[in-house]
Amino acid sequence: MILFILLAISPILICYSINTLGPIINTTKSIPLGIYRIDRQGEIVTHSLIIFDAPIYNNFKQKAFKEVLGVPGDLIILDKEGVTIERESTKIKYPYYELGPVERNCPAGTIPPGYIFVGSSHPRSLDSRYYGLIPLDAVKKIKKVMKKHEAS
Numbered sequence: 176m177i178l179f180i181l182l183a184i185s186p187i188l189i190c191y192s193i194n195t196l197g198p199i200i201n202t203t204k205s206i207p208l209g210i211y212r213i214d215r216q217g218e219i220v221t222h223s224l225i226i227f228d229a230p231i232y233n234n235f236k237q238k239a240f241k242e243v244l245g246v247p248g249d250l251i252i253l254d255k256e257g258v259t260i261e262r263e264s265t266k267i268k269y270p271y272y273e274l275g276p277v278e279r280n281c282p283a284g285t286i287p288p289g290y291i292f293v294g295s296s297h298p299r300s301l302d303s304r305y306y307g308l309i310p311l312d313a314v315k316k317i318k319k320v321m322k323k324h325e326a327s
Contacts, residue, residue: 179320199226199317202255205295205302207319214318219311221246221262225293227314230306231252240317241302245292253283258304260292280307 199211206224219225221243229239245251250261257270258281271279281304286292290308294300303309 184239186188198320201240203240204297205300206242210320211240211317212320213317215314219243219246219291219316224317224319225291226317227309227315229301239293239302241293241295241300242302243291245286249286249287249288249292251283251286251292253281253282257315258292260268269294269304271304279305282304282307 197212199213201209201211202209211224211226217313223243225243226240229237244267245262246258248262251266252259252261252266253273257268259266259268281292286308289311290305291311291314293309293314294302294304
């Protein structure tokens with residue numbers, strides 16, 4: 176089973192993996208809060224939710240919860256304001272935000288086979304805009320287990 180003990184320290188979240196098959200608790204703002212599980216059904220496509228080991232930042236390695244925003248074949252366009260993902264006739268802009276001393280390592284061009292561009296709607300998300308493309312074999316697709324109850 177996968178169980179992550181999450182400890183919030185200031186704006187940094189620490190995730191420790193105890194096991195790898197059960198529930199995953201997300202308390203980050205990168206994807207909706209909740210309890211998730213590994214989803215072994217279907218392939219990873221645009222808007223899939225995923226978990227992976229994020230690149231080391233300030234000598235700190237952590238699990239990252241993100242949404243797939245770009246897939247192989249999508250075009251990445253960079254400018255001083257941010258990253259644009261172009262797919263067929265659609266262009267979606269993801270602006271840069273001031274995150275302190277963070278390098279921007281996102282490559283321009285077509286996303287190659289075996290890689291994805293990941294991100295979040297959270298304005299201060301540390302994601303592919305900053306650490307580049309993620310290998311598909313390094314991610315696991317996740318699915319929300321517990322849905323918020325809507326009062327009738």
